[in-house]
Each structure stands twice: as structure tokens, then as C-alpha cells.
Amino acid sequence: MRLRSFVKSLALATAALAACITAPLLARTADDYTLPVVKRYFLLQADARCHLLDTATGQALKAGYLQARNDALRAGLTMDYLAPWLERARTAAYQTDCAAPALTAEVHTAEGGFNRFIAVPHLDLPSGRTEWLANRAYGDDQVWRLVQYQNTDQADMAFGLYGGLHQNSFSLMAHFKDGTRPYSARLLVRNTDIVTTGTINRAPYGLSDRLPVGFTDYSSLSFMASGKSDVTADLRPAVKTNLAGFTLTGQYAGTQGPEEALRFDFPSRAWLAIAKLDPREDIVVEFSTEDGPRYARFEVGDFVTGLSYVALPAPYTHNQINRQG
Numbered sequence: 128m129r130l131r132s133f134v135k136s137l138a139l140a141t142a143a144l145a146a147c148i149t150a151p152l153l154a155r156t157a158d159d160y161t162l163p164v165v166k167r168y169f170l171l172q173a174d175a176r177c178h179l180l181d182t183a184t185g186q187a188l189k190a191g192y193l194q195a196r197n198d199a200l201r202a203g204l205t206m207d208y209l210a211p212w213l214e215r216a217r218t219a220a221y222q223t224d225c226a227a228p229a230l231t232a233e234v235h236t237a238e239g240g241f242n243r244f245i246a247v248p249h250l251d252l253p254s255g256r257t258e259w260l261a262n263r264a265y266g267d268d269q270v271w272r273l274v275q276y277q278n279t280d281q282a283d284m285a286f287g288l289y290g291g292l293h294q295n296s297f298s299l300m301a302h303f304k305d306g307t308r309p310y311s312a313r314l315l316v317r318n319t320d321i322v323t324t325g326t327i328n329r330a331p332y333g334l335s336d337r338l339p340v341g342f343t344d345y346s347s348l349s350f351m352a353s354g355k356s357d358v359t360a361d362l363r364p365a366v367k368t369n370l371a372g373f374t375l376t377g378q379y380a381g382t383q384g385p386e387e388a389l390r391f392d393f394p395s396r397a398w399l400a401i402a403k404l405d406p407r408e409d410i411v412v413e414f415s416t417e418d419g420p421r422y423a424r425f426e427v428g429d430f431v432t433g434l435s436y437v438a439l440p441a442p443y444t445h446n447q448i449n450r451q452g
Contacts, residue, residue, distance in 0.1 A: 158202075160198055160202045163195040164209060164213070168217070169216040171185075172220035173225075179225075187435065187436075190431065200406060201254065201255065245439050249261065249264065254407075254429065257277070257425075258275065259275050259432075260274050260276075260364065261436045262274075262437075267292070270289070272291075274286065275428070275430075276364050277333075280304065281304060281305070281333055282423070283304075288434070295437075297394070301388055301414075301423075302389075307414075307421070309421070310417075312415065313412070313415075314397055315347040315349060315350075315412075316348045316350070316397060316404070317342070317400075318346055318400075321345070322341075324405075325407075327407045334423055336420070341408070350397040352391035352393055353392045354392060357389060360385050360386070360390070361386075404427045407426070409426055410427060
């Protein structure tokens with residue numbers, strides 16, 4: 128299930144309540160990508176002023192807004208183009224009557240929809256190039272909670288949040304097919320205070336001996352891994368197969384299961400830096416090896432949306448906050 132389907136219903140309903148204000152605004156919106164961005168931003172601003180939604184529902188709404196914004200950027204729009212529409216949405220939200228009975232009724236409807244949404248166990252967030260997979264099922268199991276897989280002829284890698292639903296680590300796990308065993312790793316993220324526009328690198332993903340285009344030690348924030356450990360974990364997305372190992376499309380998938388890998392854990396403070404990036408750009412993991420550095424790129428994509436989804440309160444337990452272990 129996509130987060131946008133839930134948040135879209137929230138935004139559509141609430142925007143309709145202020146039709147005399149927002150209808151002229153939305154009527155001038157020229158494309159299908161701008162429309163959901165404007166509506167979700169309108170509700171965010173109305174909630175900020177009127178305190179309409181509880182913390183978790185507001186968090187889900189913000190994640191939905193970011194996903195809509197990312198879809199618009201991937202479609203070729205820019206923040207310079209979106210900025211005037213967002214400013215008009217903010218103005219409309221500040222002119223809306225917080226005490227409108229219809230608005231109160233829609234808040235109750237939104238809360239009911241949110242309660243159904245948080246029971247959804249999985250969320251797929253594809254970008255067209257790759258995807259983040261989010262998992263809220265089986266809260267105590269140690270599994271990937273948010274992951275982007277990368278599988279090439281050089282290495283199998285998985286990057287994201289690993290652990291239980293309520294306590295997990297920001298980890299990268301990798302198996303190098305030539306037997307390479309890095310002794311350390313660091314995460315490189317564009318420093319938006321130094322480089323205001325990120326590089327959109329369309330080259331295929333894979334390991335490289337050279338620092339990817341757009342990254343330098345000066346212009347990148349560096350987050351060192353806290354340690355290294357040997358683990359056994361899933362490094363590939365699961366696919367449905369028959370007993371002979373063939374997929375529904377007739378491709379041979381072979382034996383699926385955990386692989387031996389090296390694990391590196393990064394600090395969660397990197398999330399704030401990642402949240403500032405364009406969804407189309409990359410973050411980079413640098414592996415230090417005896418033969419020199421090796422670099423792996425991962426797309427930013429809808430990482431923040433997936434992070435928010437995983438961090439939502441669990442519907443069946445008293446643990447209400449996802450924290451990093």
C-alpha cells in the first residue's frame with residue numbers, strides 16, 4: 128500500500144472544507160503533480176495553526192507531503208516552481224476557520240483512516256530506478272525495517288534500518304563477491320550549506336574505485352560507522368517462486384535466504400542531513416580496504432517517507448516510539 132493513497136484522502140477532504148479559499152488556488156494549478164503537493168501542504172499548515180491532528184497522524188501527513196513533493200521533482204518540476212504554490216497554500220491555511228464543524232468531523236474521519244493505515248504491514252516506495260521497502264510486520268523480529276537492496280556482479284548490499292520495529296540500527300550489510308573485507312566504512316552526504324544543488328547521477332549502481340561525481344571531502348558531510356561485525360542477513364529482495372525455484376515470469380531465482388555479510392552501523396544523526404537532499408541524488412558509502420577505497424552509491428529516494436512510516440506508533444503494543452539501538 129502506498130502512503131499517498133491515505134494522505135490524499137485527508138488532503139482532499141480538508142481542502143474541500145475551505146473551498147472558498149482554496150478552490151481558486153487549486154484551479155490555477157496546472158499539473159497533476161503540483162496538485163497533491165499543494166493540498167497536503169495546505170493541511171500541514173492548517174494543522175500547525177489549529178492543532179487538528181495528533182502527533183502520529185500529523186507525522187504521516189508530513190511524510191505524505193514529502194512523497195508528493197518527491198514525485199513532483201522526479202517528474203521534472205523544481206522547488207522554484209513549487210514555491211509560489213506552497214506560499215499560496217500557506218496563506219489559504221491561515222485564513223481557514225479552525226472551529227468549522229465540518230473540519231472537526233473530517234479530523235475524526237482522518238483519525239479513523241490513520242488507525243487503519245498503521246495496521247498495514249508493508250510499504251513499497253519505488254522511484255523508477257530503485258526502491259525503499261518498509262516493513263512494520265512482526266514487531267520483535269530482527270529484520271530489515273527499511274531497506275534499499277543493491278545487487279550487482281561485484282557485491283550484494285542492503286542499506287537501511289535493521290532490527291525490531293521499536294529498536295533498530297541504521298546499517299549497511301555487504302557481501303563482496305571477490306572476497307574483499309573492508310576494515311571500516313563511512314557515509315558521505317552532500318553538505319547543503321556548501322553545495323546548494325545536488326548532482327543527479329544516472330550511471331548504473333555498482334562499486335567503484337573512484338569517488339562518485341559530485342562528492343568531495345570538502346563538500347560532503349562524513350558519518351563514520353561505529354564498528355564492523357560478521358552477520359548473516361538477507362541481501363536480496365524476496366521473490367515468489369515455485370518449488371523448482373522459478374518466478375511467476377519463468378525466471379530462475381534459485382535458492383533464496385540469508386547470506387554471510389559484513390555489517391557497518393552508522394549514526395542516526397545522518398538522517399537529518401539526508402532529509403535535506405533531492406530524492407534523485409545519491410548518498411555514498413566509502414569502504415576502506417587494503418587495496419584502497421571502494422565506493423557504493425544509494426539513491427535518496429523516499430527514505431524520509433519510509434523512515435516516518437516505520438516510526439509510527441504500533442497499533443498492537445504499548446511501545447509508541449521507534450528508537451535506534
